[in-house]
Amino acid sequence: MSGAVRALRPSDTSVRRIASDAEAIAAAHELAALLADGAIARDRDQLVPRAEMEALSRSGLLAITVPASHGGADVRFVTVAEVFRILSAADPAIGQIPQNHFVCVNVLREAGTPEQQAFFFAEVLRGARFGNAQAERGTASTMHIATALRSVGEDFLLNGSKYYCTGALTADWIPVAALDPENRSVFVYVPRSAEGVEVLADWDPIGQRVTFSGTVHLRDVRVPSDLVVEQWRSLGRPGLNHAFLTLLHAAIDVGIARDAFEDLLRELRGRPRPRHGARVSLANEDAFVLAELGRFGARLGALEAGLAAAAATLDIAWEEGLDSRNTGEAVVAASGVKALAEEVSVSIASELFALLGASSTERGRALDRHWRNARTHTVHDANHWRFRLVGDWRVNGALPPPLGRRPQGG
Amino acid sequence: MSSAIDTVELDVLLTQAVRGLRARGREDDAGSLLKIGRFEARLRAVEALPEGAERQALVTELRLDLVAGFPATLPRTFSHADEDLHLAFEAIGRRHLAGEVAA
Numbered sequence: 001m002s003g004a005v006r007a008l009r010p011s012d013t014s015v016r017r018i019a020s021d022a023e024a025i026a027a028a029h030e031l032a033a034l035l036a037d038g039a040i041a042r043d044r045d046q047l048v049p050r051a052e053m054e055a056l057s058r059s060g061l062l063a064i065t066v067p068a069s070h071g072g073a074d075v076r077f078v079t080v081a082e083v084f085r086i087l088s089a090a091d092p093a094i095g096q097i098p099q100n101h102f103v104c105v106n107v108l109r110e111a112g113t114p115e116q117q118a119f120f121f122a123e124v125l126r127g128a129r130f131g132n133a134q135a136e137r138g139t140a141s142t143m144h145i146a147t148a149l150r151s152v153g154e155d156f157l158l159n160g161s162k163y164y165c166t167g168a169l170t171a172d173w174i175p176v177a178a179l180d181p182e183n184r185s186v187f188v189y190v191p192r193s194a195e196g197v198e199v200l201a202d203w204d205p206i207g208q209r210v211t212f213s214g215t216v217h218l219r220d221v222r223v224p225s226d227l228v229v230e231q232w233r234s235l236g237r238p239g240l241n242h243a244f245l246t247l248l249h250a251a252i253d254v255g256i257a258r259d260a261f262e263d264l265l266r267e268l269r270g271r272p273r274p275r276h277g278a279r280v281s282l283a284n285e286d287a288f289v290l291a292e293l294g295r296f297g298a299r300l301g302a303l304e305a306g307l308a309a310a311a312a313t314l315d316i317a318w319e320e321g322l323d324s325r326n327t328g329e330a331v332v333a334a335s336g337v338k339a340l341a342e343e344v345s346v347s348i349a350s351e352l353f354a355l356l357g358a359s360s361t362e363r364g365r366a367l368d369r370h371w372r373n374a375r376t377h378t379v380h381d382a383n384h385w386r387f388r389l390v391g392d393w394r395v396n397g398a399l400p401p402p403l404g405r406r407p408q409g410g
Numbered sequence: 411m412s413s414a415i416d417t418v419e420l421d422v423l424l425t426q427a428v429r430g431l432r433a434r435g436r437e438d439d440a441g442s443l444l445k446i447g448r449f450e451a452r453l454r455a456v457e458a459l460p461e462g463a464e465r466q467a468l469v470t471e472l473r474l475d476l477v478a479g480f481p482a483t484l485p486r487t488f489s490h491a492d493e494d495l496h497l498a499f500e501a502i503g504r505r506h507l508a509g510e511v512a513a
Contacts, residue, residue: 268507284507291496294503297511298464306455336451384444391447395428395437
């Protein structure tokens with residue numbers, strides 16, 4: 001890396017260095033216990049989770065996919081999915097914020113130069129957080145972008161406006177999806193504090209309110225070429241990025257479903273009085289409640305097992321050596337569990353009110369947050385088309401095409 | 411019959427459904443592909459569950475839904491246990507409420 005690029009994260013001994021899959025799971029449980037306490041208040045008041053993101057950095061979890069050759073734990077995909085599920089069951093907004101961090105670490109792994117990998121993996125091991133600035137409003141599709149680099153001497157100027165920039169507000173670096181002067185797909189790793197970068201707190205959805213996935217403006221941001229990761233080079237060969245990002249989305253929704261189900265159980269155990277109209281003397285004798293509870297419990301158990309099974313397809317592909325078949329099948333598996341997670345999470349989060357009765361709708365109980373969070377996050381991309389992708393594979397043996405950003409109008 | 415055998419049978423049923431829609435020229439129909447994709451995803455999730463009452467109940471539920479999804483293609487052989495599926499879920503719900511199922 002040239003002298004123009006400086007580390008943003010000082011060496012910090014309080015950042016844990018996780019060395020194994022088991023340590024990662026344990027660290028996720030520790031952090032989840034911390035996050036669960038304030039989740040309702042953060043959602044209610046839409047608080048920027050600065051302290052929580054610092055706790056995430058210190059936990060060492062952000063570096064668990066850094067390759068072992070660079071000093072990371074290089075944990076399995078099964079472990080990453082479980083970490084996301086655990087964190088999201090505690091606070092799904094905090095669980096979602098690092099999703100793009102992990103995707104961007106993987107972009108470096110698949111497309112970074114050795115120098116970029118050495119520099120950024122060291123940053124991540126010191127606790128650096130990647131936000132993201134990928135999607136744009138008003139283009140032909142979410143894969144079409146207008147944000148572009150323009151050559152200025154040996155550097156570039158970056159211009160564009162992004163939305164759905166989860167994590168950007170509290171990031172150290174913002175990886176920006178852009179087009180290089182030849183209209184090829186690149187990721188530009190921009191310091192959050194760089195001149196010309198403006199991150200707005202204009203995120204106002206019904207759920208996942210604490211992700212602050214709002215606007216990032218980039219106005220003549222000067223970028224040395226060292227910070228441009230030529231993702232287009234990796235798009236022509238088999239990779240796991242699509243499967244990985246899909247798997248993490250699924251894990252977040254599985255976590256939401258678990259949190260909703262545990263709240264349902266807790267509320268039911270705490271209320272002996274049956275629902276108005278029930279012909280039983282105790283709530284736990286209501287056959288309809290028990291049957292629905294059992295149905296949800298079984299479906300949730302299958303969903304969690306399915307998440308682990310889908311994650312295992314990524315691990316197997318990695319161990320076998322990536323090819324178009326095993327990476328495509330990993331996308332199929334991750335897509336299936338992601339789409340299923342929408343159905344399970346939304347149904348539990350919605351029906352819990354019917355099973356608990358009128359008092360469950362009191363705002364102070366905040367049980368609506370599960371439905372709002374599930375509804376908001378599961379529409380990240382259309383799960384009807386995820387199911388169709390799975391069906392196309394089962395019926396026609398068709399594998400999904402690789403993801404790649406295209407120029408507006410291209 | 412163990413539910414492990416049942417998931418194999420479900421896979422056979424799903425294959426029959428796939429063959430049926432291919433025979434009718436529906437292999438590119440979006441709605442048919444969505445339906446197959448949903449069943450495939452459910453089957454893989456059930457398959458990942460360990461043996462037990464949850465898996466058995468979901469196998470039954472999925473078989474009933476599969477047959478309902480392809481009523482003209484798949485064979486229909488039902489039992490009274492199929493009609494009593496809600497009782498299986500009720501028992502599972504009772505165990506969850508009693509804290510007998512680990513999260």
